[in-house]
Amino acid sequence: MNVIEIKELTKYYYIGRKKVVIGLENVSFSVEEGEIYGILGPNGSGKTTCLKLLLGILYPTSGEISILGKNQFDIEMKKNVGFLPENPYYYDYLTGPELLKFYGKLFEIPDKTVNERIEKLLYLVKLHEVKKLALRHYSKGMLERIGLAASLINDPKILILDEPTTGLDPIGCIETRDLLIQLKMEGKTILLSSHFLSEVERVCDRIAIFHRGYLLTTGGLDELIKKYNADGLEDLFVKTIQEFDRKGEKK
């Protein structure tokens, strides 16, 4: 079953009156229940634009989005979605538990449930020993981890993560990867964006490669490597992008 469906999605940004920047151009793909789907692409390829459109933070120029059978603005549906933004901004005088409580209130989760979840999530992201520390004293990696915990506060069915390992050291990356696999085993569907190819290679069931707002290709990693006669993900990534640039048009 597809829990996310995107059809012919286009987003143009207008700068001034005339200048148009392509954020996303005619992109279609779907994400199946229980899988980890990775959006890959160089800087400025449209990854964040795509995720923000899915969350209803941006309005599409054209195209359709369906999440759990509803459109992207449906409030009830949003109770089942968690989101980790690319550059989160937090109230930095709050402690970790206070921040999670604040997010819990936004979802109107009862106090007892939220307190139980906070305990569990702080353990999960290894911040249970710094409960009294204000976020302004957190390291980059700690901020990324509290963000991940915040995205899980509503126990979502679908988790959308924009570059979940930016700012993490190699150990942090491995821990996050293991955490994502654990969440998948709990039945969650995960859509993430990344340009860390090795991370994507290890954790994603299927990938999509974006470039200049276009979706160049999507599928299982092995299937794509075979299709493009590539020597691993890095080679696949470079090949598809170079091929697109050579043709100067959508494949």
Ligand SMILES: Nc1ncnc2c1ncn2[C@@H]1O[C@H](COP(=O)(O)OP(=O)(O)OP(=O)(O)O)[C@@H](O)[C@H]1O
């Ligand atoms: N608010 C905006 N106004 C104008 N152009 C924008 C805006 N947001 C994004 N863009 C442009 O849309 C394109 C896609 O940007 P987007 O942020 O989606 O890329 P990305 O793949 O997430 O990049 P990164 O890997 O650097 O995070 C870029 O050319 C960017 O400059």
Ligand SMILES: [Mg+2]
């Ligand atoms: Mg981005």
